[in-house]
Structures are given as C-alpha cells and as structure tokens.
Amino acid sequence: MKPKLGIAGLELLYGDLHALRGITMQIAPAEIVALIGPSGCGKSALLGVLNRMTGPDAHLAGSVELDGQDIYRDLNEYELRRRVGMIFARPNVFPMSIYDNIAFGPRVNGERRRPVLDEMVETALTEAELWDEVKDRLRSPALRLSEGQQQRLCIARALALQPEVLLLDEPTSSLDPIATGRIEQLLERLSQRMAILLVTHAVQQASRISDRTAFFLHGELVECGRTEEMFVQPRQQSTADYISGRFQR
Numbered sequence: 001m002k003p004k005l006g007i008a009g010l011e012l013l014y015g016d017l018h019a020l021r022g023i024t025m026q027i028a029p030a031e032i033v034a035l036i037g038p039s040g041c042g043k044s045a046l047l048g049v050l051n052r053m054t055g056p057d058a059h060l061a062g063s064v065e066l067d068g069q070d071i072y073r074d075l076n077e078y079e080l081r082r083r084v085g086m087i088f089a090r091p092n093v094f095p096m097s098i099y100d101n102i103a104f105g106p107r108v109n110g111e112r113r114r115p116v117l118d119e120m121v122e123t124a125l126t127e128a129e130l131w132d133e134v135k136d137r138l139r140s141p142a143l144r145l146s147e148g149q150q151q152r153l154c155i156a157r158a159l160a161l162q163p164e165v166l167l168l169d170e171p172t173s174s175l176d177p178i179a180t181g182r183i184e185q186l187l188e189r190l191s192q193r194m195a196i197l198l199v200t201h202a203v204q205q206a207s208r209i210s211d212r213t214a215f216f217l218h219g220e221l222v223e224c225g226r227t228e229e230m231f232v233q234p235r236q237q238s239t240a241d242y243i244s245g246r247f248q249r
C-alpha cells in the first residue's frame, strides 16, 4: 500500500541545535502512530515539519511527502493545511459561536450557501461525537463549552475540511480521564479512514489506541513498530526503560 506520509532522511536544525536527525518513516492512510519520547526529543518538531510550521529560523534537509508530493515543494500551504489538520494540547477554539467555529474553514474556502454550511456543521459535529451535546445551542459561544468539548470542537473544525491526516500534539494533556477516553475512542474511529499522528507523554495512551509507536530520543527515531510488540518486547534498551518509566536522562 502506498504511504500517506513518507519521511526520508529528515534533518531539522535550529542554528546549532539538531532537533531531528535522519528520520525515515512512513505512515499508512488509515492508522494511528503514537510518537513518544522524553521532553525535547523532537516529537512536536516533527509535527511542525509535517504542517510547515517550523518557522523561518529552521533549516531542513531530506524529504517529507504527502501522497508522493513534496510538502515543501509541490504543495502550497493552503492546500497542505486543508489536507493535514492540526490539534494542539490546549483547545484553541475561536471566540465565536460553535457554528461559526466549524463553518470557519469552509467559509474561507468560499462556501457561502447556508444549507451546505448547515450540513457541513452537523456532519463534522456528528463525526466528532459532539452533535448531541450542542445541537440546541449552536449559536452560543464556543468558549462556554467544557475543555473536553472544546477539544472535540477543534477536531470537528479540522474534520469540516475533510483532512486526510490529523496531527495531534498531546491533545488530552489538559483533560480528565472521562474526556480523555472520549477523545481516544473518537481517534480510534477516525483512524479507520485517516492517518493520525499522536504525540503523547502518556505511554499508556499510546498502548491503548495506537497501531504503531515511534520512540524518539535526542532527535533520533530509536525504533518504530507495532504497538503491541513494542510494549511487550522493545528492541532497544532505551525504549524499554522509557516505556517502563525507568528512563534516566
């Protein structure tokens, strides 16, 4: 099967700081890959590269491709951001109504027809398992939702653009276990039809929901494999130490 994302020999430097070193990995069109590793190992930096958010002081080498097209040379940012959604640790809802948050992307893309927008909003909220909770208050401010609901709203906002890839940077770090469980179920369901890269500090979350896990250390990809295998029999000692909580810096 052709990969959705292909990363080959990726190097990322910020001045003298070598944030990613020779990363090569492929992501299938429908799977969850968890990115784990100690703070500063380059997990968020990798998501940033995939969404072209590394900033002007970054120096990149190697290649990153979406469906065989180079993310930096063959795609414009606009198309890339439509096809690759990004979710951050804290829900970044816009200070507007629930409805307008979801309709924002389609409107930027030129969609003005009210019935079409209505349907897009309902579909995205349903897919993000939020519709039943908000359908009677679509005009109320999104900031009044609970943090867990706000995070599902952010996922719905990304889904309204029908992305092929979702990048999530510790999306449940500010949520309680129940809200976390809802997001995890949602991601498992979405992974049946899109590629999901999930940065998480919670190794148990990686073991619960990811198909594959990638362990990073000091900017290097130490190993990447089937999650159930890696958690039972990691190939490298550093992986074993990290997932068992015995890691020493």
Ligand SMILES: Nc1ncnc2c1ncn2[C@@H]1O[C@H](COP(=O)(O)OP(=O)(O)OP(=O)(O)O)[C@@H](O)[C@H]1O
Residues within 6 Å of the ligand: 014, 017, 019, 037, 038, 039, 040, 041, 042, 043, 044, 045, 046, 054, 055, 057
């Ligand atoms: N814009 C930037 N300018 C300079 N250095 C940066 C920049 N972004 C990231 N870095 C550095 O790159 C390295 C990797 O950072 P990154 O944020 O990817 O780590 P991480 O594994 O996601 O850590 P955490 O789990 O704490 O979020 C770190 O040393 C960080 O300080």
